[in-house]
Amino acid sequence: MSKPLVQVSDLRVVVRGADGPVTILHGVDFSLEAGKVLCVLGESGSGKSMTMRALMRLVPRSATISGRVLIDGVDVLALRERELARIRGSLVAMIFQEPATALDPTFTIGHQIAETVRAHEGASWADARRRALDLLELVQVPSAARRLQAYPHELSGGLRQRAMIALALSCRPKVLIADEPTTALDATVQIQVLLLLRELQRELGMATLFVTHDVGVACEIADEVAVMYAGRIVERGSTEEVLGRAGHPYARGLLRSVVTSDLVGTRLVPIDGSPPELSALPPGCSFAPRCNHAIERCSAAVPELAALSASHRVRCARLGELEPAIPHAQEVST
Numbered sequence: 001m002s003k004p005l006v007q008v009s010d011l012r013v014v015v016r017g018a019d020g021p022v023t024i025l026h027g028v029d030f031s032l033e034a035g036k037v038l039c040v041l042g043e044s045g046s047g048k049s050m051t052m053r054a055l056m057r058l059v060p061r062s063a064t065i066s067g068r069v070l071i072d073g074v075d076v077l078a079l080r081e082r083e084l085a086r087i088r089g090s091l092v093a094m095i096f097q098e099p100a101t102a103l104d105p106t107f108t109i110g111h112q113i114a115e116t117v118r119a120h121e122g123a124s125w126a127d128a129r130r131r132a133l134d135l136l137e138l139v140q141v142p143s144a145a146r147r148l149q150a151y152p153h154e155l156s157g158g159l160r161q162r163a164m165i166a167l168a169l170s171c172r173p174k175v176l177i178a179d180e181p182t183t184a185l186d187a188t189v190q191i192q193v194l195l196l197l198r199e200l201q202r203e204l205g206m207a208t209l210f211v212t213h214d215v216g217v218a219c220e221i222a223d224e225v226a227v228m229y230a231g232r233i234v235e236r237g238s239t240e241e242v243l244g245r246a247g248h249p250y251a252r253g254l255l256r257s258v259v260t261s262d263l264v265g266t267r268l269v270p271i272d273g274s275p276p277e278l279s280a281l282p283p284g285c286s287f288a289p290r291c292n293h294a295i296e297r298c299s300a301a302v303p304e305l306a307a308l309s310a311s312h313r314v315r316c317a318r319l320g321e322l323e324p325a326i327p328h329a330q331e332v333s334t
C-alpha cells in the first residue's frame with residue numbers, strides 16, 4: 001500500500017460563539033492515497049464543509065483549529081500564512097458548488113486561467129495562454145479556443161463548472177477538494193461533470209475529497225466513503241463496505257434509498273428527528289436520542305471508531321449486536 005497523500009488526525013475546530021465556545025469538529029481522522037476519491041456524506045450541519053475548509057485553514061476568524069493535517073508531507077496547520085497561500089491552489093485546489101465564487105466576472109475565462117498559470121509557474125503569457133487552451137480542452141469544453149475569450153456570464157452553468165475545474169487544475173494540484181461541485185447543475189449535466197471529474201482525477205492521479213448529500217454521486221465516483229454526524233466521522237470504509245454493508249444505524253438510515261449504482265440525484269433519506277445543537281450535544285453517542293437501537297450504554301461514552309474489517313470502521317457502542325447488513329446490501333454495485 002502506498003503512503004497516503006492526505007493524513008488527517010484528531011482534527012478539531014472550535015468556534016467562539018455568543019454563549020461561549022462551540023466545538024464543530026470533534027477529532028476527525030482519515031487518510032487518502034493518490035488517485036483515490038473519498039466522498040464525505042452527511043446531513044446538513046454535520047461538519048462536512050468545515051472539515052474541508054479546516055484542511056486548508058479556510059475557517060472563520062472566530063474558529064480555532066487543532067490536530068494534524070499532513071498533505072504530501074506538508075504540516076498544514078504549522079505553516080506560516082505565506083507558505084499556506086502558496087500551497088492553496090498549487091498542492092491543493094478547491095472547487096465549490098457555485099462557480100461564481102471562484103470565477104471573476106470581469107475577466108475572460110482564458111485570462112483567468114492563464115493568469116493563474118503565470119502566477120504559479122512563472123510561465124510567459126504565450127505559454128500560459130497555450131496551457132489555458134489545453135486545460136479547457138482537457139475538461140472537454142467544446143470550441144475551447146473561442147471559449148477562452150468568453151466571460152463567465154456568457155457560459156452555461158455546466159460550462160462554467162468545467163471552466164472552474166480547469167482553473168482548479170491549472171496548477172497541477174496533487175489534491176482536489178470538491179464541495180458539492182455539481183449540486184446546482186441539472187441531472188444530465190451533473191453526470192457529465194462527475195464522469196469528467198472521475199476521468200481527470202484518475203488521469204492526473206489526484207487524491208480527491210468530495211463532499212456531497214447525494215448517495216448516487218458517491219456510488220458513481222467514490223473509492224471510499226466517510227459518513228459524518230454532529231462533527232464526527234461515524235463510519236468510513238470502501239464504497240462497497242459503507243454503501244453496501246453500513247454498520248452505523250445513522251448511516252443505515254441515510255442509505256435506505258440505495259438500491260442500484262446509478263442514482264445521481266438520489267438525496268439522502270431524512271431520518272426522523274433533527275440533528276442535535278452542537279452547543280448542547282447529548283452525552284455519549286450524539287446519535288443516541290434519534291436511534292431506535294440506543295440503550296443506556298450508548299449515552300455513557302462516545303464510542304471509538306471500531307474496525308469491522310481492515311478498511312471499514314464504525315463508531316457504534318452496539319457494533320456486532322445489530323443485524324449485520326442492511327436489506328439492500330446485495331443490490332449495491334460500485
Ligand SMILES: Nc1ncnc2c1ncn2[C@@H]1O[C@H](COP(=O)(O)OP(=O)(O)OP(=O)(O)O)[C@@H](O)[C@H]1O
Pocket residue numbers: 015024042043044045046047048049050051060213278
Ligand atoms: N462561521 C461559522 N460560525 C459558527 N458556526 C459555524 C460557522 N460555519 C459553520 N458553522 C456551524 O458548523 C456546523 C457544521 O457546518 P458545515 O457547513 O460544515 O456543515 P455541512 O455538513 O457542510 O452542511 P451542509 O451540507 O449544509 O453544507 C454547523 O452547525 C454550522 O452551523
